Amino acid sequence: MATWPRRHGRLSKPATAVTRALHDPRLPRLLHPAAWWAWAIGLAMAASRTTNPLLLALVVAVAGYVVASRRELGAASPFGAFLRLGLFVIAMRVVFVALLGGGVPGRTVLFTLPQVPLPAGTGGVRLGGPVTLEGVLAAAYDGARLAAVLACIGAANALASPRRLLRYVPATLYEVGTALVVALTYAPQLVDDARRVRTARRLRGHAGRGPRELARLAVPVLDSALERSLDLAASMESRGYGRSVHRDARSRRKATALTLFGLGGVVAGVYGLLDGGSAPLLGLPLLLVGSAAAAASLAVGARRERRSRYRPDPWAAPEWVVASSGAIAGALVLVAAQRGVPGIIVQTSPAVWPTLPWLPALGVLLGLVPGWLSPLPPLRALERKGSHPDNLSRDNDSQDIHAQEIRTQEIRAKSIGRAS
Amino acid sequence: MIRFENVGVRFDDGDKPVLSGVDLQVDEGELVLVVGATGSGKTTLLRCVNGLVPHFSGGTLSGRVTVDGRDTRTHRPRDLADVVGVVGQDPAAAFVTDTVEEELAYGMESLGVHGDVMRRRVEETLDLLSLADVRQRTLRTLSGGQQQRVAIGGVLAAHPRVLVLDEPTSALDPVAAEEVLAALTRLVHDLGLTVLLAEHRLERVVQYADRVVVVENGRVSSNLPAAAMAMSPVSPPIIDLGRLAGWSPLPLSVRDARRVAGPMRQALAGRTPARVVRSITMTGQSESLLSARALVVNRGRRAVLRGIDLEVRTGEVVALMGRNGSGKSTLLAAACGQLPTRGGSVRTGGFDPASLNPRELMRHVGLVPQDPGLLLYDETVGAECRAADTDVRATPGTTRALLVHLAPDVQDSTHPRDLSEGQRLALALAIVLAGQPPLVLLDEPTRGLDYGAKTRLVASLRSLAAEGHGVLVATHDVELVAELADRVMVIADGELVTDGPAAAVLAGSPAFAPQVAKVMHPQPWLTVADVAAALEAS
Numbered sequence: 001m002a003t004w005p006r007r008h009g010r011l012s013k014p015a016t017a018v019t020r021a022l023h024d025p026r027l028p029r030l031l032h033p034a035a036w037w038a039w040a041i042g043l044a045m046a047a048s049r050t051t052n053p054l055l056l057a058l059v060v061a062v063a064g065y066v067v068a069s070r071r072e073l074g075a076a077s078p079f080g081a082f083l084r085l086g087l088f089v090i091a092m093r094v095v096f097v098a099l100l101g102g103g104v105p106g107r108t109v110l111f112t113l114p115q116v117p118l119p120a121g122t123g124g125v126r127l128g129g130p131v132t133l134e135g136v137l138a139a140a141y142d143g144a145r146l147a148a149v150l151a152c153i154g155a156a157n158a159l160a161s162p163r164r165l166l167r168y169v170p171a172t173l174y175e176v177g178t179a180l181v182v183a184l185t186y187a188p189q190l191v192d193d194a195r196r197v198r199t200a201r202r203l204r205g206h207a208g209r210g211p212r213e214l215a216r217l218a219v220p221v222l223d224s225a226l227e228r229s230l231d232l233a234a235s236m237e238s239r240g241y242g243r244s245v246h247r248d249a250r251s252r253r254k255a256t257a258l259t260l261f262g263l264g265g266v267v268a269g270v271y272g273l274l275d276g277g278s279a280p281l282l283g284l285p286l287l288l289v290g291s292a293a294a295a296a297s298l299a300v301g302a303r304r305e306r307r308s309r310y311r312p313d314p315w316a317a318p319e320w321v322v323a324s325s326g327a328i329a330g331a332l333v334l335v336a337a338q339r340g341v342p343g344i345i346v347q348t349s350p351a352v353w354p355t356l357p358w359l360p361a362l363g364v365l366l367g368l369v370p371g372w373l374s375p376l377p378p379l380r381a382l383e384r385k386g387s388h389p390d391n392l393s394r395d396n397d398s399q400d401i402h403a404q405e406i407r408t409q410e411i412r413a414k415s416i417g418r419a420s
Numbered sequence: 421m422i423r424f425e426n427v428g429v430r431f432d433d434g435d436k437p438v439l440s441g442v443d444l445q446v447d448e449g450e451l452v453l454v455v456g457a458t459g460s461g462k463t464t465l466l467r468c469v470n471g472l473v474p475h476f477s478g479g480t481l482s483g484r485v486t487v488d489g490r491d492t493r494t495h496r497p498r499d500l501a502d503v504v505g506v507v508g509q510d511p512a513a514a515f516v517t518d519t520v521e522e523e524l525a526y527g528m529e530s531l532g533v534h535g536d537v538m539r540r541r542v543e544e545t546l547d548l549l550s551l552a553d554v555r556q557r558t559l560r561t562l563s564g565g566q567q568q569r570v571a572i573g574g575v576l577a578a579h580p581r582v583l584v585l586d587e588p589t590s591a592l593d594p595v596a597a598e599e600v601l602a603a604l605t606r607l608v609h610d611l612g613l614t615v616l617l618a619e620h621r622l623e624r625v626v627q628y629a630d631r632v633v634v635v636e637n638g639r640v641s642s643n644l645p646a647a648a649m650a651m652s653p654v655s656p657p658i659i660d661l662g663r664l665a666g667w668s669p670l671p672l673s674v675r676d677a678r679r680v681a682g683p684m685r686q687a688l689a690g691r692t693p694a695r696v697v698r699s700i701t702m703t704g705q706s707e708s709l710l711s712a713r714a715l716v717v718n719r720g721r722r723a724v725l726r727g728i729d730l731e732v733r734t735g736e737v738v739a740l741m742g743r744n745g746s747g748k749s750t751l752l753a754a755a756c757g758q759l760p761t762r763g764g765s766v767r768t769g770g771f772d773p774a775s776l777n778p779r780e781l782m783r784h785v786g787l788v789p790q791d792p793g794l795l796l797y798d799e800t801v802g803a804e805c806r807a808a809d810t811d812v813r814a815t816p817g818t819t820r821a822l823l824v825h826l827a828p829d830v831q832d833s834t835h836p837r838d839l840s841e842g843q844r845l846a847l848a849l850a851i852v853l854a855g856q857p858p859l860v861l862l863d864e865p866t867r868g869l870d871y872g873a874k875t876r877l878v879a880s881l882r883s884l885a886a887e888g889h890g891v892l893v894a895t896h897d898v899e900l901v902a903e904l905a906d907r908v909m910v911i912a913d914g915e916l917v918t919d920g921p922a923a924a925v926l927a928g929s930p931a932f933a934p935q936v937a938k939v940m941h942p943q944p945w946l947t948v949a950d951v952a953a954a955l956e957a958s
Contacts, residue, residue: 161518167529181516199758200794204851205782205811220797228513234476235514239578240501240530308532310525310542378556 023317025373028381030072033160034168035319039066040156041270042326043367046333046360047148050344051141054356055333055364056148060086062329062367063155070370071158072377078188082154086147093143098131106134106349138348167309178236182229190225197221258296265290318374325369332363421582421614422446422469424640427483429464429473438464442483442640444633446616448581451608453625453645454618455654456635457870459840462618463509465635466584469616470504471497487582502531505580509587509868511571515559520551520570523559527578545577548603564591564790565744572600576607582614583607589624590867593743593896595931597624604628620870623656623899623935627673646670654871657899658935660948664955674938681939684951687958688943693923693950706733709859709890710755710785714764717747717754724750726914727764732859732890737881739905739922740894741932747914748894749790752861755892756787769858782812786857790864792848793836801839801847802832812855822850826880842873849880860884862893866900878903902926902934902946922946 269287
């Protein structure tokens with residue numbers, strides 16, 4: 001039997017016809033979720049290093065375009081919700097700065113709010129008073145930065161369900177895994193329940209809108225969503241999630257320690273990369289150390305792991321393209337920010353009209369590459385052919401794509417067969 | 421295979437134990453049916469088998485439950501996952517993944533089933549439960565029946581030796597239910613699977629059972645099906661018919677009943693059931709409460725209703741039937757203005773429901789949704805009733821009086837969540853009726869109802885119709901339709917297929933025929949009550 005190791009979804013040599021097909025971006029399939037998340041983190045990194053509203057808008061546009069062209073049909077799309085959350089963040093930020101003053105001194109007074117005198121010694125904090133253009137702009141840019149990062153996270157959520165990513169949480173961390181799945185289900189469940197309850201509320205003669213209604217409906221909605229989450233946890237448990245953990249206490253402790261250390265390192269590293277204010281060396285080295293520790297824990301966990309994987313996501317050329325396009329986009333803006341390229345940080349005092357720095361802009365545009373060069377998700381591919389996604393096999397037009405899809409499945413089946 | 425030894429279960433907030441002194445043994449390859457009224461402790465009994473009680477539910481378990489020799493006190497549910505598969509009442513609540521295939525594979529992944537084996541079993545399961553053409557769909561977009569089948573499939577694919585199912589067919593249409601049950605019996609016969617199954621719709625399952633366990637007031641007794649049915653507090657129509665005719669042993673399947681029903685058919689030959697007469701006289705003077713003309717409604721981009729024409733008039737009870745996902749709930753939602761129309765028109769009491777504000781809307785139409793809990797927001801039944809009175813500006817006490825009529829034994833201080841299914845439905849119905857809407861819509865009202873609750877529901881809906889209300893019920897339950905409806909509409913794939921008197925539609929097709937009709941075929945009898953009345957008259 002031909003044996004070639006195939007660990008962590010990665011295809012290794014020799015490149016047969018089977019693996020070559022997976023490298024072809026024209027073959028409709030779902031990408032490895034980690035590829036999309038890497039791409040999104042790259043874009044988020046770019047967004048976090050600039051306050052230029054034009055550049056930030058470009059990041060959001062790039063993320064939006066890729067979501068629009070590569071999201072699987074029928075999958076949940078939280079992108080819009082994240083955009084709205086971003087707008088909310090900007091608005092809050094501006095309102096607070098206008099009310100409390102932001103520490104950004106400015107001379108261009110837009111208007112003056114009635115000021116409430118505060119006792120001396122409260123520092124720069126005030127209540128009301130003059131609202132300056134500089135202060136408002138600084139707040140809006142800052143808010144926009146966070147909004148763009150949120151948009152990137154929303155894009156990752158829309159392109160690769162976090163639940164698919166969760167399949168890669170090692171069984172050594174099964175409590176964390178359960179908590180994450182439950183948490184991830186809770187929010188959409190809550191939105192779903194809220195919508196259903198509000199619709200039903202109409203049947204009792206209320207519109208279901210307004211603060212009073214909200215107060216009345218909040219408890220039952222939160223209640224039922226929580227109950228569902230518990231049901232879900234029970235379901236995971238009774239279907240055997242986390243079985244493998246109870247084997248050997250020592251190796252479990254070792255793996256858990258390594259994983260926690262690794263995840264901590266990864267989180268700190270990502271924070272270092274995203275936060276412009278932290279020391280430049282905090283980011284990358286910590287990320288590397290963290291990743292190494294996480295990988296080590298995976299290796300320790302994998303030896304013990306008795307879980308198997310159904311149709312593991314392959315990692316082939318399209319995944320590299322997607323992940324690296326985001327990474328390069330982030331790196332370019334990072335370097336530009338490090339070098340102090342003008343236009344990355346927009347001057348607010350005195351306020352000037354922002355201009356688009358061309359090199360970082362080109363870098364961000366690299367993030368568009370997955371919009372053309374990544375494989376279409378299967379249902380969307382069918383839709384492009386002009387048939388309805390619900391009746392895959394009935395439609396004659398879709399036969400060839402359907403056949404192609406079947407081929408993908410066969411290919412995966414074979415590659416799994418070989419792996420063993 | 422499964423052993424209960426003097427098992428008692430008591431939850432912390434309950435004043436009396438849910439189960440007590442349960443001794444039960446289920447052998448390998450048995451299909452055991454668990455029956456009992458709502459709230460009798462069936463679900464608790466089932467959840468004991470894989471240790472969800474007490475590991476997940478809290479409470480105290482006394483005695484011992486062992487499955488394949490493993491004690492549930494020392495084994496958590498996940499340690500029993502390779503032996504026991506559990507499908508709960510609400511399939512959607514148990515989905516862990518996003519798509520059909522992933523959900524089917526999830527249990528096997530946790531158990532570490534080899535990749536090749538896993539793929540083969542997923543394919544087999546897709547075929548076994550006819551899910552192949554939705555294999556890539558997102559679980560949230562499936563119809564209730566499809567979700568139910570995915571939930572069963574996800575557990576079956578892991579090949580447990582014991583399968584525990586809590587009301588597996590309650591959300592399924594008659595044909596889909598038969599398919600699922602046929603698949604189960606095949607597994608029992610071919611693979612020696614042990615099945616423990618709770619179900620309210622006994623007419624669907626009792627014939628497949630090797631043994632019947634009756635749960636009553638926390639006590640459990642087990643017996644052969646015919647013997648258990650003879651004294652069971654709940655019984656399907658065929659048993660009632662058998663008791664009426666004094667057949668012994670009681671027939672459990674239509675086939676057995678037909679063989680002994682010859683004399684009864686002879687005695688009733690040439691007579692017309694009273695109900696046929698009634699529904700003919702009903703359709704005289706009446707006004708239209710709901711009318712749809714060439715109605716087209718979309719959900720997302722998919723057209724769910726494609727050109728429906730229908731009419732519901734005062735004083736009639738109409739049943740809306742059809743496959744899972746055929747558009748029944750969508751039609752009801754459109755009649756309440758919850759979904760916009762894409763074409764044609766729908767008029768409720770002469771108005772476009774979507775254009776009415778909520779306060780006006782509830783003067784014309786009331787809907788009891790599939791999950792009655794959606795209408796309940798308060799901490800106690802009493803508060804809920806008072807809120808309903810203020811909502812519709814009725815005199816205080818109106819809702820409470822209606823509730824007493826529908827379900828006499830509900831306490832004011834109870835939390836709505838702690839009510840039984842039937843009581844919760846009654847409360848929701850009372851709230852809807854407080855506004856005195858001329859048109860009452862019910863979506864799948866018999867899910868989780870035992871026969872007693874169903875009989876009370878039928879009586880209250882019939883009296884509503886007698887008072888001049890129009891009632892439209894979307895349901896899969898043919899026995900309910902037989903007892904309740906004047907007229908039956910069948911929709912398939914968003915189109916109206918049949919619209920006619922209940923007797924003609926139900927007796928006309930084997931899929932929709934109630935048990936009595938099958939036994940009495942070719943005579944047009946639908947319910948035990950009809951037969952009893954005719955026998956008494958002769």
